[in-house]
Amino acid sequence: MEVTVYLLRCSDGSFYTRLTKKPVEQRVWEHNEGLTEGYTKSRRPVELVFTETYERIVDAIERERQIKGWSRRKKEALIRYDYEALPALASRKER
Structure with a gap:
């Protein structure tokens, strides 16, 4: 069974992280249709x-x-696939 972890960028600029067993495109459609x-x-x-x-x-x-526990900057690095930047963006190191 495949399970997908996904991040959405919402219209207000915030991020939403979840997982699904459904095809991720279907899940995104459900979010956009207001079915969730x-x-x-x-x-x-x-x-x-x-x-x-x-x-x-x-x-x-x-x-x-x-991922839910990460800062916005760390999530943005993940979205860019900038894996090298992730350790430096740990919340303890950002302070």
């Missing part, structure tokens, strides 16, 4: 900006939690 209650409903339209796919749901859950 919660954070993105009042922040449409949303744009898919990053995905990672995992074979095991436990790995996807761990990654989702990790």
